[in-house]
Amino acid sequence: MNAIPRSALILSLAGLIPFLWGAATVMRPELAAWGLSNIGPRFVGPYVQLFYGAVILSFMSGVLWGFATKATGRTATAGYVLSVVPALWAFFMTGGGPTAAAVNLIVGFLALLLLDWHFWRLALAPPWWMHLRVILTAVVVFSFFPVVF
Numbered sequence: 293m294n295a296i297p298r299s300a301l302i303l304s305l306a307g308l309i310p311f312l313w314g315a316a317t318v319m320r321p322e323l324a325a326w327g328l329s330n331i332g333p334r335f336v337g338p339y340v341q342l343f344y345g346a347v348i349l350s351f352m353s354g355v356l357w358g359f360a361t362k363a364t365g366r367t368a369t370a371g372y373v374l375s376v377v378p379a380l381w382a383f384f385m386t387g388g389g390p391t392a393a394a395v396n397l398i399v400g401f402l403a404l405l406l407l408d409w410h411f412w413r414l415a416l417a418p419p420w421w422m423h424l425r426v427i428l429t430a431v432v433v434f435s436f437f438p439v440v441f
Contacts, residue, residue, distance in 0.1 A: 345382070
């Protein structure tokens with residue numbers, strides 16, 4: 293019962309496109325030039341990755357909040373508190389230029405993986421959750437490497 297539902301997998305993999313596109317436009321100036329002239333500066337390089345990364349961390353706060361609703365008592369309270377951390381992290385830690393913001397988003401996504409594991413361990417997330425989250429987190433983290441290094 294650990295198989296990732298097909299729709300969840302497809303939508304999640306599609307959600308990696310802005311991260312991968314941003315990394316590609318950092319590494320390939322011709323892609324960045326095409327992107328600048330065709331879709332605008334907000335959708336190339338680290339800018340697309342940083343903005344989208346903050347959006348996704350905020351989205352994941354909502355996902356974790358949903359998991360917390362399955363709990364009761366102190367577990368639910370702790371779940372609600374923990375669920376807002378990724379959004380707050382994104383809000384407060386994505387300034388300071390692209391390199392610092394990318395490093396902070398890497399930390400945020402790795403910490404999110406720990407929160408995912410916590411909710412999964414409490415059986416609040418689906419059985420397949422960690423299989424999906426490890427794959428997605430690895431791709432997201434590595435996509436920021438061209439910005440950081």
